[in-house]
Structures are given as structure tokens and as C-alpha cells.
Amino acid sequence: MRLRLRCFNASISRFTLLGAARAFILLVALGTIVSIVVMRPTGVADRFSEVVQPSDRATVTGIDDRPCGATVSDRCVRVLIHVDSGDDAGRRGVIQWNANGVDPPVHVGDKLRVARAQEIPGYEEYGQSTYDLVDFQRGPALLVLFGLFAVMVLVLSRLRGLLSLAGLGISLLIVLLYIIPAILDGKPPVAVAISGSLAIGMIAIALAHGRGAKSVAAMLGTIASLLLTAGLAAFFTSATRLTGLAGEEAFALRLADPTVSLQGLLIAGMIIGALGVLDDVTVSQSSTVFALRAANPALGFAQLFKGAMDVGRDHVAATVNTLVLAYAGSSLPVLLIFASGALGVDEALNLELVSEQVVATLVGSIGLIAAVPFTTALAAWLALHTSRAELEHEAAHGHAHVH
Template identity: 45%
Template sequence: MGANHSHGPAAPASRRAVMATLAVLVPLALATVAAMIALWPSPPDTAEPSTLRRETGTITEVTLRRCPKPPPLDGSATAPAPDPATCGDATVKLTSGANLAGTVTLRLPTGPGAQVFAPGDDVILIHDPGAELGEPSYRLSDHDRSSPLWLFGIAFALAVIAFGRWRGLTALLGLVLTFGVLLTFVLPGILDGRPPLLVAIVGSAAIMLTVLFLTHGPSLTTSMAVLGTLSSLVVTGVLSYFSLDLARLTGITDEAAFSLGMSYDIDTQGLLLASIIIGSLGVLDDVTVTQAVTVAELAHANPSYGFRRLYRAAGRVGRAHIASVINTIILAYAGASLPLLLLISVGRDPLGHVLTNPVIAQEIVRSVVGTLGLISAVPITTALSALVARRSLPAAPQPDVHHHHAASR
């Protein structure tokens, strides 16, 4: 392993530093593989296939009519009037299914939040071949967004590769691996009844051990980022466990969590713990890699720096980074919860009641625990990287005393 993140010639890694790093990483990798094998979800039960079919079509014509008067809600108030653009019928030309190229006339969805459809829109239809006589076998469901999403994906990939070149390509491969672990191990494992927190930690370790080395290359710098990330994930997991127990949070704050807990016998509090771990992973990756590379660059630019000076200099960079990341985390949570915050604002409840609401309290605990885990990543990764950097750099050359005296004469 060599510190290949610096811009200048890389200092040779000492054999002792490499062996010490491998002595930690190899058992961790083997333990991760063994844990994944032990926790791997069993094959899903083969359920009876649904009779409903998902098909596509294109709207060729929309015929609007006057919307019916909404019924009264109580003695005086009435329900909101529907959007006039949602009252009527749409003629759809089928682009998939057994009736390919055929046309059907369907009623437009109406009611609060109904989507507006226009001629030329690609749409999703729900087809029920076994519909009873007199009942429509097709139902207009949603817009077909597959083409725009493919365009976004291609534009994203081209931009990443054009800017990052080979590093950008490896980053995309790492993204594919991340989704692969989440979709084949983490989510099925939780649905299969495995402990959510354990599944999240093992899955996160697998992601870090593969994605970081794939993206940044095998080096002592990357190894320190991996070790710092895994250590901080353990800290985050422990803090999450005690924080949720202290705050009496069960993880059931919406219909989705309630349905999962009732239908699949999932530990909802463990599911909340797993979500905190997975949510912290991406930000931890950013912080630990930055700290490891910062230490490597400082050590290369200043060979005379000892452990303490490297730690202090890189720590100042880490504190500035954390200050900006904390604001990013809070704004991200606020943006994701904006509809809920608006609903609470309309209710005009006292601030104390709002903060103790289970949904808000859950997000507060999630933010605080994630931030504490993020803060722990800076000293851990910086200390590990500074220790290895000092063992890898050659000793600073001593000045030639005889030459200095000769030049002064």
C-alpha cells in the first residue's frame, strides 16, 4: 500500500505500518463476509402472481366537462373544489400489453392532489383482465417517467465521468455496488426478520470496505479512512441505541412504519436505528476521506511535522469541515420534513408540544446522534492517519554543518 492521494511523489509506506493496517483490515473484512453469510436473507416465498398488469400508453385526446359540486363537510364548510383540468375523460393509445396499439377511453383521476394529464403525455395504466362485466378493465394511474429518468441518469453518469475521468468511473461503480448491497442484503435481510441494527452495520461495513478502496485505490490513506468510518459507525450505533431508549422512541411515526411492524413483524425501533446508520454513512465517508487525505498532504508538504503537529493542523481543517456539514445535515432533514413542519406551523401548537411530538423528536434524535458520530470521525481518522503518516515518511534530512561554515566564510 502506498499513499497515492498526494500530488507529489508518494512517500514509501513503512513495512510496519502496512502490516499493522493489514492486521486490522483483513480480520475486519473476513468478519464482515462471515456476518453477511450468517445474516443473508432466505429466498422469498413464492406468492401467487397478481392478476393486475402494469401497462403503458400515450394520451391522444382529453375531453373536459364541468366538475360536480363538492359535498359539504359540515354545517357550513364545503370540500375544496377539484381542479377543472381533472374532470373529464382521456383517450389513451396502448403502447404495451395484449391490446398493443389499441385505444381506450378512461376517466381522469380527480380529487385533492390529482395529477393533470394532457394530450401527448406518456402514462401508466393498471389493467385487470378479470374485471367484472360493466367494470372498466383499465385505470389511468400515473405519468410514465421512465424516459426522463433515463435521461437524468445518463446526464449524471456523463457529467461524473467527464469531470472525474477514471476516478469518476470508479465512483459510479461504487454507487452500483452500494445499491447492490442495499437491495440484495440490507432490505431483504430486514424484511426477513434479521436484527435491523446488525444488518445495517454489516451492510455498511461491506459498502465501505469495497467502495472506498474501489473509488480511492488501495493505500494507507484509504485504509485509515475505512477504519475511521467503521469506528465512527460503531460510535453512532451505540449512541443511537441508548438515545432511542432514553427518548422512548419506538420508530412508529407514520403509516409505513406501522404497516411494516404489523405485516412483517419487523422491530421498528431497530429499523429506526438502521436508518440512522445508513443515513450517516455517506457523510462519514466524505469526512473521513477528507481527513485522511489532508493528513497525507500535510505530511508530504511538511516532512518535519511530527504526530502532534499533523494532528493539530488536520484537526483545524476537520473542525471547519464539520461546521459546514452540520448545517448541511440540519437543512437536509428540514427539507425532507418540510410538509410536516408546515402542517405543525398551521396548527400553531406551543413549541414545547411540537418538539415532543414523536415525529419531530425522532428527527431531533436522528440529527443529534448523526452529528455526534460525525464529530467523532474527525479525531479518530486524523489520529490514525497522522500515526501512519509519521511511520511512512522518511526522516527529514539534517543540514550539512561543514558546508554551512564553508559558505559563511
């Protein structure tokens, strides 16, 4: 009788704890949905359309040079093109560059994006309009690269990999269709970034890892760590007086709409940049705890916590290094100037372009470090109240995800 009563109490405890955790996540999800609906963007494309230069596809058909100055020695490179799309589709055109300029190298057969330019005298007789080079067409190469990436994910992770790719697609849609447009539309940047990131985190974990106790612990750890990261990003962006004006794109956005919060965009970037690493760490820690519990159901809270923390410390050391290298890579031009001795350490760190990366790295790292013990404790607590059958089920579905 006592044994049955203990089993009944244990079942009630499991239901109450896991049910409460799931109810909390459901409330967060509902709040996130309401926030996204309330702060959805409107009219951004029209307001910022002049920032983006419209262009058409074109193919390079020839390259030569010709005199273009007062003397024969003044020569210009002439790139002959065939326009492949838009109103000028089928027409011939020319792009003219100064031979001593810093224009990118092009070759016959290259695929370009071009825009109509002011006509240059002397080309009308050839039936050629003048164009400016906007950029290269990178779509085909990017599709091949993404295809290779997707194949490797599917080969390694199979169904889990497919679900992870679906989560990746949804994440990109949330960033491109909600987070960035809403901030540009004047909505509170921190609130937008948090709501969008919460949606990304919960959807990605649920798709790749299901809705079991392991995923619940990872979601709770991600939510808490993300909120900490957002608070730190907002505080230290203000404390270090970062403006978001370090890049050329910022001036284009400011010209299009002086009211746009560039500082808000900077904070949002820090939050989103940290999210992928937080997801990785929280899922890893939760998976480790449940694997330990499944391997030895006799382990208590302290043993589960200690065993998973041993793994977490190694994971944090490697991931923090990844964060630092990623942000350093994006600032290589400035770092090269710094390394050349043209700038002292204090001057280099005082540059906003460098300070942005320093703040982003440290904020993300603090959130990452905090996520490890918090998620590990939550997972250990839930694992102790998880049935043997569910533990085996969780252990059978390993840690595989794409961010």
C-alpha cells in the first residue's frame, strides 16, 4: 500500500513540476505572439525604398579600353554588357571605369547587377546605354553552398536535421520579416529583439528536439539567459555611448529616416547574435543531464549537476573563444590598423567599430556563462522527476541542431 502511495505521489510530483514548467513556457509563447502582433511593422518598404538601388541582371560580353580624357594616355576600362532583365532586357550596354581606379575585376561571362547611369557622350552611335555596376550576382553560388550545407546536415542528423533546417528557415523569416522591419518602423528595439528572439529560440528547440522535459529545460534556460543578455546589451550600449553610426549603412538609413533607432539596431544585433550560442549551450546542457540520468537513475541532484557542469565548463571555454573570433573577424580592417602601430590600445578600443564588437562579445559571453549553471540546475531538477520510460526516450533522441 505504501509503495503504491509513493508511486502515486511521484507521479503527481512529475505531473505538477513538468506541467508547471510547460504552462510557464506557454504563457511566454502567448506573450511573445501578442507582442509580435502588436509591434508588427507597416510601410517600411516604402519609407526605405530609396536606400536600396534598383538593379537588373546583366552578363559581361566584352572588356576593352579607350581614350577618355584630354590626352591619348588618359584611358578608361569599358565593360560591355548584355542586359538580361528589367525594362532594358535584350539591350546592349556599357560600364565605364577609370583605368587607374579601384573597381573590382570582371571577366567575360560574369553575371552582374547593373543600374542605368547618366549617358556618356560617344556611346550612342553604338546603340549602347551607360550603366553602373551595383554588384555581382551571387545567387547561384550561394544556392550551391546552401545545398552542400543542407545535404551534410541531413546525412548526419536525418529527420532531426530536416527539422533543424525548418527551424533555421523560420528563424531567418522572423529576423527579416519582423525584427528588422519593426525596428525600422519605430517600434521599441529591445522589446522587438526580445520577442523575436524568444520566438526563434522556442520554435527552433521545439522543432529540433520535441516538447519533452529535456526541451522544456532548454527553453527555460534560453529564456532566462536571453533576458539577461538583453538587459546587459541595453545597459552597456548606453553606458559606453555606442551610437550605431560606425558603418556606412547607418548613414544611409539615417538619411532615409532620421528617426530610426540605430542604437536599437545595434542592441538587437547583440541579442540575436547571442541567441544561437545560447540555444546551443542550453540544449547541450539539458541533453547531458538527461543522458547522465538515463545512464544511472540512482544519481541525485548534486551528482547530476556536477557531472553536467564538467561538460559545460569545456563547452563554455570553446564557445567563448568562438564568439571572440567571430567578432574579431568582422573587425579585421580596424584590427589591421591597430596591429600596424598606427593606433594605440586605448585609441583602438575607443573606436566605436571596435567598442561595438567588444561589448557584443562580452555581453554574449556573460549570457552564455550564466546559461550553463542555470540550465543545468533546471534540467537536473526536471530529470529527477521524469519517468524511466521518458528518460530512455529523451536519451534516444540526441543533441542535433542547426542555428
